[in-house]
Amino acid sequence: MQRDDIETFANHIGGRWEAEPEWMPATNPATGEPIGRLPRSSRETARRAIAAARAAQAGWAATPVWQRAKACLAIAAQIDGARDRIARNLSLEQGKPFKEAHGEVGKAADGFRLAAELVKQLGGETLPAEDPSKLLLTLRQPRGVYAVITPWNFPVNIPVEYLAPGIATGNTIVWVPAPTTSMAAVELMRVIEEAGLPPGVVNLVIGEGAVVGDEIVAHPDTNGIGFTGSPATGQRIAERGAGKPMLLELGGNGPVLVFADADLDRAAVAAAGGAFFNAGQVCAATGRVLAHRSIVEPLAQRLVEIARSHKLGDPLQQGTTMGPLNNPKVAAKVREHVDDAVARGATVLAGGKPRPDLGSDLFFEPTVITGVTRDMRINREETFGPVVPVLAFDDDAEALDLALDTEHGLSVGLFTADLDRALRFGEAIPAGIVNVNAGSTYWELHLPFGGGSGTKSGIGRLGGRHTLEAMTELKMISITRTGK
Numbered sequence: 199m200q201r202d203d204i205e206t207f208a209n210h211i212g213g214r215w216e217a218e219p220e221w222m223p224a225t226n227p228a229t230g231e232p233i234g235r236l237p238r239s240s241r242e243t244a245r246r247a248i249a250a251a252r253a254a255q256a257g258w259a260a261t262p263v264w265q266r267a268k269a270c271l272a273i274a275a276q277i278d279g280a281r282d283r284i285a286r287n288l289s290l291e292q293g294k295p296f297k298e299a300h301g302e303v304g305k306a307a308d309g310f311r312l313a314a315e316l317v318k319q320l321g322g323e324t325l326p327a328e329d330p331s332k333l334l335l336t337l338r339q340p341r342g343v344y345a346v347i348t349p350w351n352f353p354v355n356i357p358v359e360y361l362a363p364g365i366a367t368g369n370t371i372v373w374v375p376a377p378t379t380s381m382a383a384v385e386l387m388r389v390i391e392e393a394g395l396p397p398g399v400v401n402l403v404i405g406e407g408a409v410v411g412d413e414i415v416a417h418p419d420t421n422g423i424g425f426t427g428s429p430a431t432g433q434r435i436a437e438r439g440a441g442k443p444m445l446l447e448l449g450g451n452g453p454v455l456v457f458a459d460a461d462l463d464r465a466a467v468a469a470a471g472g473a474f475f476n477a478g479q480v481c482a483a484t485g486r487v488l489a490h491r492s493i494v495e496p497l498a499q500r501l502v503e504i505a506r507s508h509k510l511g512d513p514l515q516q517g518t519t520m521g522p523l524n525n526p527k528v529a530a531k532v533r534e535h536v537d538d539a540v541a542r543g544a545t546v547l548a549g550g551k552p553r554p555d556l557g558s559d560l561f562f563e564p565t566v567i568t569g570v571t572r573d574m575r576i577n578r579e580e581t582f583g584p585v586v587p588v589l590a591f592d593d594d595a596e597a598l599d600l601a602l603d604t605e606h607g608l609s610v611g612l613f614t615a616d617l618d619r620a621l622r623f624g625e626a627i628p629a630g631i632v633n634v635n636a637g638s639t640y641w642e643l644h645l646p647f648g649g650g651s652g653t654k655s656g657i658g659r660l661g662g663r664h665t666l667e668a669m670t671e672l673k674m675i676s677i678t679r680t681g682k
Contacts, residue, residue, distance in 0.1 A: 366666065422669060473564075543569060608649050609639070
């Protein structure tokens with residue numbers, strides 16, 4: 199039965215909201231109830247958005263940098279003013295507690311402020327020439343029309359990691375958000391529109407990734423690609439968009455290594471925080487804890503205490519510290535990983551079960567598992583749920599071997615009082631981020647974020663000036679002096 203009291207949302211193309219004849223439901227993961235109707239856009243709709251971005255690009259690129267920076271500051275101010283509304287809708291649709299959603303929206307505003315400051319410092323250089331008649335210089339120019347595809351786990355903050363640098367540097371954008379959190383994308387698009395950005399600079403197309411995402415990636419009129427999501431989808435995007443510059447931020451299975459000399463209280467708080475924040479739906483989450491055998495038991499006890507302190511429930515209810523998982527596919531994978539570990543001999547010390555009694559099959563208890571071994575799926579794959587698997591090691595050589603035994607290379611946490619060991623492991627592990635005496639999720643907006651070479655965790659670096667540089671092209675100009 200179709201409800202008449204829920205909103206039907208639209209795309210935003212060339213400065214106008216456009217309805218789509220077909221739609222798909224938006225649901226509340228905490229209850230399973232419908233909360234909106236979203237466009238199921240066609241390839242033709244995506245092509246219109248690309249055309250709008252192309253038409254706006256030259257004018258936006260020619261807009262003075264200071265004016266583009268002011269536009270980013272105006273968007274940040276609009277986000278600040280709508281923070282409660284955006285956070286509420288984000289929490290309702292994504293499932294994270296309101297406090298976490300509120301923090302995410304605040305970071306999104308900070309992302310626009312950071313881009314506004316950094317773009318004013320983004321310049322080229324003059325270079326020495328072998329030929330004395332030459333003056334050599336470099337400058338940075340926008341790449342053109344950017345295809346941006348973003349995930350559901352941080353549906354406001356992750357888009358801003360592409361949108362803010364793209365807008366600041368003079369690119370125009372066609373943005374396809376994840377279908378399960380496209381209401382949050384509409385909220386962000388509304389504040390961008392309210393900030394007075396010229397029509398066509400940012401275009402929002404909602405629909406299935408295999409249709410509209412594929413169209414914007416492969417279309418000859420898009421000049422660059424930004425994608426955050428799974429390694430499998432990232433590989434397909436790389437194939438479809440071959441030849442275009444890409445920022446691909448993909449999956450992780452970050453180990454948190456805890457040595458016998460570590461501060462166990464600090465390590466437990468960081469490891470549990472990395473596993474349970476956003477119900478573990480974080481690419482840099484604590485994928486697995488590698489602990490020296492002598493401290494496995496006391497560390498696990500601390501992890502269990504933290505797991506049992508969490509309150510599952512309605513994300514909008516005060517006191518809730520963990521909401522549901524976002525969608526059935528993720529929930530099924532979490533259950534499969536836990537069941538596989540138990541079947542192979544692991545022990546569940548806390549949690550380990552879904553909680554449909556809370557209103558939805560997507561609730562899953564914060565979980566701690568010991569006795570995990572290499573062959574278990576929970577060690578080898580990205581779980582993307584609120585689970586802490588603990589593996590034991592006997593010496594540094596085994597610890598390093600376990601840490602290296604993965605296809606991923608996004609982030610690592612490492613707890614030890616031995617600085618020499620920390621440096622050795624930090625250099626040896628091919629991850630983009632190594633945090634010593636901090637969890638795998640530590641990161642700030644201005645820092646480089648991305649996967650290590652040769653792993654399935656992506657290409658390029660998001661964060662601060664690194665994104666601005668990636669979304670611009672370095673051009674060399676030589677000037678020959680003709681004076682006598």
